[in-house]
Amino acid sequence: MIYLMSRLLKVNIFVLLTAIFSLPLAARQTLWEPQADKVFLQEKSEIVRTTGPVTQVAQMGERSFAVLDGKFQELRNGSLEPVSNGPEEINKVEVHDHIAWIMASSGFFRFDGNDWQKISDDSFVDVCLHQEKVHAATRDAIYVYEGGKLTNIEPEGGYLSSDVTMLMEDGTQVLADPVKPGPIIAIASYSGTLHILQPGKLVQLSGRVINEHLIDWGTLPSKNTFDLMSVGSRLFVSTDRGLGVLRGASLQQIKGTEGLPVEDTRQLAQGFDQDMWIGTTRGAIRMLEDDWHYFGADHWLPDNRVNDIAVAENEVLIATDGGIGIIRYEPFTLRKKSDHYEYWLDRYGHKRMGFIHTIHQYENEWVREISDNDGAHTATYLSAMSYKYAVTGEEAARKEAVDAFQAMLWLERVTPIDGLIARSIWSRKGDKGEMGRRGSGGLPAKWNATADSLWYWKGDASSDEIIAHFYSVSLFHDLAARGEEKELAKEHMRRIAGYIMENGWVLIDADGQTTRWGRWNPEYLLRPYGWTDRGVNGLEALAFSYATYALTGEERFKKGYEQLVDWGYAENTVKQKNTFPPSQIAPWDDNLAFEAYNTLLRYEKDPVLRSFYLRSLERTFEIKRMEKIPWFNFTYAAMTGNDADLDAAVQHLREWTLDCTEHNYRNSHRDDLFVEEGYTSYEGGLKAISPRESAVTRGARRAIVLDGGRNSKRIMEPVGFIRDYWMGRHYGLILAPDTEDPELLEVKKGSGENPGAAPYEGPDRPDFL
Incomplete structure (x- = not known):
């Protein structure tokens, strides 16, 4: 009786699980929350290369300026044009209220976009807005700009010290040596008070007192200090070992361990969206409230050494030794x-005849690469357009899918053997560049001419192409194909799977030899030579044999699948993902495995066999999870509901x-x-x-x-x-x-x-x- 009850319980569980896995995914309970396709700011890059270092950049409204060869120049249509009547040997430029304040060896200048005004013959080092007035600093003094002129803010009798040992009983100070604000590197207004950055030291100007004891807790990351900037409740100091951040009287440090991509920070600039930009000796950084964006050469910048940063609305100019990097932001959705x-x-x-190709330079011309994996690359696009048609119903997407599908068909029909596929096809009269000389693993390529001599097809196809065909063609069949297209999809899968099975689970090339990587037979996978491939190749064979059975209904494919199961292929999938030694990890195997997961788990409903495949997917996804790549995350979520x-x-x-x-x-x-x-x-x-x-x-x-x-x-x-x-x-x-x-x-x-x-x-x- 106990045995009978146990047996009935197992049967009922089997029936229940089969019923659950037979449901469409949307009908099952899922543990993930759908993500909104919200509007975000997308970066676009432009690079303006120059013959020498660009030392400063500035944004004045919709106009952009830079300093090249010590001269003030305007950026127009991707090139720099000198601004007339400007000073030479410019060291620094700051913009406040659409006015540029120019610090040069010959003096201090004001530029309103049209006219120049020389304000002082002295050499200035920094400018800031403090209490709604422009303040400017030389190395030793601070001035306020009012009524068209500069006035030294030093009080009569000089500055006082914050050292309590110098205070008299009545609160007065009698100093043997005057207290000086310098040497000044930079100035900033923080919490209504002027702060001064000196070499390796931060002080504040509190009324008449130069306060050297403003920090109660913490120290600067380094004595090598460069820039100072106030942002709301924080005052930032750049150093060569990270950022110092003053909050009230507490000085904290931001280093690589906190997410700062490069600790050797130099320039600081206020962003346009509650962010801050940081120039470093190895690229530029955008600092957000909870994220860091790193921008380096060669995509974003002409050179990694950043000299200055200027920010406008949704646009950032970055001056480097090789020119200007321009990063623009535009509203996008996915x-x-x-x-x-x-x-x-x-x-x-x-695109070419339904195929998808990488493009590369050949003899100074962009040409399409006829590669080892044209079928695999096209398969990704075929699946993309099948998914798109299923979502949108757009005939344009279906047309693209059909075109890619026909290219996939041709890869099998171009060979003289039913079921044998080509890696790629070369046109003798239409393709440019050169036919690839290498095949699998660096071995010589196997090019074969067609009977009409119009084409060459590349042999020695591998497991990469095989699983790509089954993944994409089965998706096309399910989501986008109609009528004859569905029959052609089934026939395509039937021919390839049948050819492999008839040859003892190997892919035989036109020369009668097994291709280098077209092996799913136990003599390879269950022996030392192919032992490391037993998981992923076994997963592929299980996927393409069962998918073919599911769509064609032919018992021979079901029997082939069951033979693989009897050989232990299902159990071997659990640890298909290799993680050691790192030098032997083949990253493309992850792609093949997930194409197989996507194919097999869409059709197989047996709960016992699914348990192997799900455990395999669980283990593999846990390894890949840290990379946050949607292909892996989406497959896992879609196939498990987790x-x-x-x-x-x-x-x-x-x-x-x-x-x-x-x-x-x-x-x-x-x-x-x-x-x-x-x-x-x-x-x-x-x-x-x-x-x-x-x-x-x-x-x-x-x-x-x-x-x-x-x-x-x-x-x-x-x-x-x-x-x-x-x-x-x-x-x-x-x-x-x-x-x-x-x-x-x-x-x-x-x-x-x-x-x-x-x-x-x-x-x-x-x-x-």
């Missing part, structure tokens, strides 16, 4: 950002740079390289680097790579963003924007010259519909 990247694909020529740090993942999308050019970037020098609280680094990463601080990368991206870039010689296809955004929308992880303003939903489409690769002009791809 929906608008996705539209930007879709427009980018068209404008820069990433919380997946969606706020961090959506913020990651907001921080993608609009420019897809792979500029060089460096982060390994930073002082804030630590794993954030609440996360654990299992792969040896020091910090998850924001996309703003690296470059646009594809699905196999890693956020823990500190340095990289391609010398601005390659342009990445931004299909990863498009896919992730529309995937988030499809599963309800991201809500639709709460606006109908077209300027917040779409970018303006220009009609200018194509800045990327020239349009493809070769023979057309076959039409399979």
Whole structure:
């Protein structure tokens, strides 16, 4: 009786779990909160290069100025033009109430945008607004500007000391030596009082008293001090070892451990949105209430050494030794950002016969790269457009999906063997550049000519391409295909999966040899040579065999799947993610695994087998979680219903740079390289680097790579963003924007010259519909 009850209980649980997993995700209880697609400020970069260092910048209303070769110049249409009648050997420029105060070797000047006025022959070091009046400082004295002239504010009889030992019984002071405010580096008005920065020391001018004892608690991070700025309740001091922050009488320190990207801080500037800008010897920093944004060369700045910063409304000028970096901010939504990247694909020529390509420079011309993984790159776009069509119903999105789908079909139909796929296809009469000479793992490329000699197709396809085909084509079938397209999708999957199974779970190339990485057989995965691949490759085989069965209903694929399960492939998926040794971690395997998770968990409903795959996903996501990459977070949330740090993942999308050019970037020098609280680094990463601080990368991206870039010689296809955004929308992880303003939903489409690769002009791809 006990056995019977236990058996019935197991059956009932099985039925219950099967019923739950059969429900659409929207009908299940989820532990994540959908994220709003709220309006945010998106950075755009412009660089003005100069022949020498730009030492100062200034913003006066809508006009921008800079100091180059010691002369005051205006920035117009991306170039600097000298301002007539200005002084030379300018050392510093400060703007207050739309008036520029110019400190030069020849004196102190006032410029209202049209006329110059020389105020003093003395050499001044700083200017600030104090009690609604301009105050200016030389190295040894402070003046107030009133009625068109400067007046020294030193009281009759001189300044008094804050040293109590110098006080007489009646409160008077009799000093042997006068108290001086200098040597002065900078001045600022804080809490209604003038504060003075001296070398390694902060003092205040309290009435007649120079107060050297204003700090009750704390010390400056360093004696090497550079700049001073008041922001509300805080007074900031820049040093070469971090920031000093005065609050009342307490001096605190902000260093790398608090999130400051570079401790060698120099210039300070008030921001436009309750923020502050910091110039350093290694880039510029935007400091917000709860975040830090780092901007370095080569994407944002022409050089990393910052000399000055000027801020206007939604625009920042950064003077460097190599010129001026201009960062502009524009209101965006993620929906608008996705539209930007879709427009980018068209404008820069990433598309060719339905394929998606990276662009690179070849003999001073932008050309499309015919790569090892054209199918995998196109698969990301096919999935993106399938998701988009499912969300919006836009026929334009479906048309794009169909075009990409036909390109995927062609990769299989171009080979002479049913089920064998090509990595890529080269047109003898239409493609530019050169055919890639390398294949898998640096081995020689395997190019094969078609019977009509119009095309070459690249062989030695790997597991990367195989799982990409099944992930994207099955999504297309479910979300965007109609009629004959659905049948073609099934046939495509049937041919590839059948060919692999017929050959004993390996991919046989046209030369009769197994491809380098097309191996899912137990002789490889369950032996020492392929042992490290047993998890991810086994996951792929389980995914493509079961997905083919789910869509075609053919029993042979179900039997193949069950054979894999009998071999222990399901159990092996649990620890598919390799974490050691770090030098042997293949980051692209993460992309393959998540394509397999997305494919297998959409169809498999058996609770026992799902338990293996879910445990695998749980383990893998915990490892990848610190990187905050939406592709991983969204997959985990969609397939499990669990919380997946969606706020961090959506913020990651907001921080993608609009420019897809792979500029060089460096982060390994930073002082804030630590794993954030609440996360654990299992792969040896020091910090998850924001996309703003690296470059646009594809699905196999890693956020823990500190340095990289391609010398601005390659342009990445931004299909990863498009896919992730529309995937988030499809599963309800991201809500639709709460606006109908077209300027917040779409970018303006220009009609200018194509800045990327020239349009493809070769023979057309076959039409399979």
